[in-house]
Amino acid sequence: MILSEIRFHSPQNLAEAFKLLKELKEARIAAGGTDLFVDMKQGLIEARDIISLHKIEELKGIGKKDKRIRIGAMVTAQEIISSSLINQHIPALADAARSMASYQIRSMATIGGNISSAVPSADLPPSLIAADATVELRCSESSREVTLTKFFTGPRETICQTGELLTFIFVPFPPPNTGISYQKFALREANALAVASVASRLTLKDGKIDRAAIVLGAVAPTPVEALKTSEFLSGKEPSQSLLEDASLMAKEEAKPISDIRGSIWYRKELIPILTRRALTEALSQAQGKSRTRK
Ligand SMILES: Cc1cc2nc3c(=O)[nH]c(=O)nc-3n(C[C@H](O)[C@H](O)[C@H](O)COP(=O)(O)OP(=O)(O)OC[C@H]3O[C@@H](n4cnc5c(N)ncnc54)[C@H](O)[C@@H]3O)c2cc1C
Known part of the structure; x- marks a missing residue:
């Protein structure tokens, strides 16, 4: 990867990010970069412009909104593991995050990136789907909310369009007497899909x-x-x-x-x-x- 050939943009907020996305139609979005930069290094994808989301505070944090849990797209796997709200209401999601990669990767890897990569073996989508999660997709003019099942259209393919960002994941509080469990089999304990x-x-x-x-x-x-x-x-x-x-x-x-x-x-x-x-x-x-x- 020859970094000098790549222009790296760090918008401070969503408005700046959408402006850049409008101007730079071929730009790649980077969250934690744990999928994107690996793919670039392997020559699977090319990018002249990268729009990094890491400075956008609006996309961080886990909280309650309209009787649902709202998870910002830039929340990392490690933050999911540490969240009392997630551990109390959707512990299966914390288990899924815990099963991912290694501490170093989990500290960078975001939920938005894990979903947007649309890799069939990704750990976070199954328990989110079981918990009836939806995702918000936003562009400069509008936003739409879709169920996570409808978001995926194929391996590494989603309905997210050029100019759109996955901004939030919403999970309804599970009703009483509900249990959700995530079980994974991988060839090693760590760093294994x-x-x-x-x-x-x-x-x-x-x-x-x-x-x-x-x-x-x-x-x-x-x-x-x-x-x-x-x-x-x-x-x-x-x-x-x-x-x-x-x-x-x-x-x-x-x-x-x-x-x-x-x-x-x-x-x-x-x-x-x-x-x-x-x-x-x-x-x-x-x-x-x-x-x-x-
Ligand atoms: C050593 C190693 C081990 C791994 N182990 C696992 C594992 O066990 N389980 C697992 O599930 N994954 C694993 N991964 C894959 C990866 O870490 C995760 O998929 C991670 O969650 C991706 O998030 P990210 O923030 O790094 O995404 P990035 O790499 O930044 O982005 C991934 C893709 O999503 C797009 N994107 C990111 N955010 C948004 C957004 N908000 N809106 C629209 N598009 C967006 C990017 O343009 C890019 O195409 C591993 C990776 C490595 C390198």
């Missing part, structure tokens, strides 16, 4: 499963909701055998590819195991049992 991952969410009402969601990671072009399995669970009384049956069903909804980290067969074999673990932990949380932190 998921071979497969599963986020499960269960909400209980009157002793039955009122709402179930199972989101599979790294086994399809985008994070994918196992809709048939979720429907199968809804309305039923939870039991270990029900969770076993659901875990086997989820396997059929995975459409993995073979790559350097695992074959189609291996990934498919992982899905029932991870789904069973995720459902068991989600159920335990939903029943109010204390969770064992990873």
Whole structure:
């Protein structure tokens, strides 16, 4: 990477960033740079102008807004791990952040970058989708909010258009008796992308499963909701055998590819195991049992 050929822009606020995005249509957006600069170094992408978001205070911080949790796009994985709001209401997201990379990478890697990269094995999207997260996309004139499921259109492809920034992630506070769990299998404990991952969410009402969601990671072009399995669970009384049956069903909804980290067969074999673990932990949380932190 020859840095002298690259112009680095550091807008101080969103207004300045949108002005630059309008002027420099080919510019690349940099958040933590842990994906972008690796891709540039490997020659996968080129950039003459880089617009860095790191000085934009509006995009930082985790707080409550309109009865939802609002996470700024520039919040790092390490900040998610340390957030009392996240640990209290969506601990699965903190677990997912904790499973990422290494301390050094987590201190730079942002949630906005993890989502915008749209890499199928990314750790944060599955539990966010299970928690019904939406993302705000803003350009100089307008903003729109879409569900995270609709944001992804393919591997490294999203609906984010030139001139737009992912600004915030919104997560509704989970209703009472809800548990969400994230389970990941990687080839090493640290600095390893998921071979497969599963986020499960269960909400209980009157002793039955009122709402179930199972989101599979790294086994399809985008994070994918196992809709048939979720429907199968809804309305039923939870039991270990029900969770076993659901875990086997989820396997059929995975459409993995073979790559350097695992074959189609291996990934498919992982899905029932991870789904069973995720459902068991989600159920335990939903029943109010204390969770064992990873
Ligand atoms: C050694 C190593 C280990 C890793 N391990 C893991 C892992 O275990 N799990 C995992 O999920 N990831 C892992 N990653 C990938 C990476 O760290 C994450 O995806 C990270 O969250 C990306 O965030 P970033 O802020 O660095 O994004 P950047 O690299 O700055 O940006 C990534 C992409 O998103 C775009 N972008 C960034 N922010 C915005 C925004 N607000 N609006 C619009 N577009 C935006 C950029 O233009 C770029 O295309 C690893 C990377 C490395 C180098």
